[in-house]
Amino acid sequence: MKIQRIATALIAFLLVAGSARAQGKLNVVTTVEDLAAIAREVGGDRITAESIARGYQDPHFVEAKPSFILKLQRADVLIVVGRELEIGWLPPLITQSRNAKIQVGAAGYLDASQQARILDLPTGQVTRAMGDVHPMGNPHYWLDPENGRRIVKAFADRFSQMDAADAAYFQARYADFDKRLTEAVKNWTAKMAPFKGRKVITYHRSWPNFCNRFGLDVVDYVEPKPGIPPTPAHTLDLINTMKRGGIKLILVEPYFDLRTPNSIAQQAGGEVAVLLPSVGGKKDVTTYFQLFDYDINLLAGLLQKHQ
Numbered sequence: 001m002k003i004q005r006i007a008t009a010l011i012a013f014l015l016v017a018g019s020a021r022a023q024g025k026l027n028v029v030t031t032v033e034d035l036a037a038i039a040r041e042v043g044g045d046r047i048t049a050e051s052i053a054r055g056y057q058d059p060h061f062v063e064a065k066p067s068f069i070l071k072l073q074r075a076d077v078l079i080v081v082g083r084e085l086e087i088g089w090l091p092p093l094i095t096q097s098r099n100a101k102i103q104v105g106a107a108g109y110l111d112a113s114q115q116a117r118i119l120d121l122p123t124g125q126v127t128r129a130m131g132d133v134h135p136m137g138n139p140h141y142w143l144d145p146e147n148g149r150r151i152v153k154a155f156a157d158r159f160s161q162m163d164a165a166d167a168a169y170f171q172a173r174y175a176d177f178d179k180r181l182t183e184a185v186k187n188w189t190a191k192m193a194p195f196k197g198r199k200v201i202t203y204h205r206s207w208p209n210f211c212n213r214f215g216l217d218v219v220d221y222v223e224p225k226p227g228i229p230p231t232p233a234h235t236l237d238l239i240n241t242m243k244r245g246g247i248k249l250i251l252v253e254p255y256f257d258l259r260t261p262n263s264i265a266q267q268a269g270g271e272v273a274v275l276l277p278s279v280g281g282k283k284d285v286t287t288y289f290q291l292f293d294y295d296i297n298l299l300a301g302l303l304q305k306h307q
């Protein structure tokens with residue numbers, strides 16, 4: 001039954017895909033919503049872009065669904081975050097899609113991390129003792145807008161190669177994005193400037209690129225190691241760290257349980273800020289610019305409050 005349903009849906013999807021291509025649009029599938037949002041910036045109306053994971057989901061642990069295979073089946077381009085962010089769920093989906101265009105190494109497979117500045121790169125041998133995730137460096141690099149600028153150029157170039165007729169369009173949109181981003185970064189930097197050097201705790205290691213760019217100092221994490229849930233001993237350490245250092249904010253991604261961070265914040269006289277690590281983390285945050293607008297407005301307000 002299930003296979004039949006999938007087959008029927010597949011035919012429907014292929015028909016849709018066929019008509020999209022007839023209109024000359026590249027069909028771009030991304031693993032996370034941020035990459036789809038960035039792809040739309042340069043792709044405009046000459047591409048369709050959709051993400052597999054939703055922005056309110058933990059991108060490390062996405063539950064695979066048959067519909068994901070169908071999305072991949074009809075993709076011209078697959079853009080991934082890389083650095084093994086998707087290692088737990090994506091590889092079997094790519095294989096099962098049987099789509100030659102998007103297999104690793106094919107022209108339609110694009111690993112955005114190749115262009116980004118990656119932090120927390122491992123220096124020695126990678127072992128499980130270092131945590132469950134992030135073995136190849138920190139994959140949350142899109143939270144530095146300068147990395148957004150780097151990867152958007154790679155998208156424009158790849159789309160231009162695959163759809164040469166629209167190359168000038170993609171490059172013009174890249175130039176426009178580049179200009180708008182420069183202006184936006186200036187504003188975001190100015191908003192965060194009064195809080196340079198302020199110390200914060202974060203739940204997961206999602207924020208090193210963001211905090212580096214905007215001058216915050218991440219001193220510890222609610223997770224004792226990446227991907228490992230909080231422990232009572234570590235929680236107690238954090239309360240003491242916050243009290244000693246006068247640290248007032250714990251940044252938490254929307255998909256984590258708030259009980260532990262709330263209890264830490266309460267005992268340390270601080271506050272939890274649910275910051276969005278992805279486009280789509282809230283309904284009205286649908287573009288790459290809106291993501292930083294949202295996070296920076298929220299953070300600046302809370303940092304001001306806890307001066």
Ligand SMILES: [Zn+2]
Nearest residue numbers: 133204205206
């Ligand atoms: Zn992570």
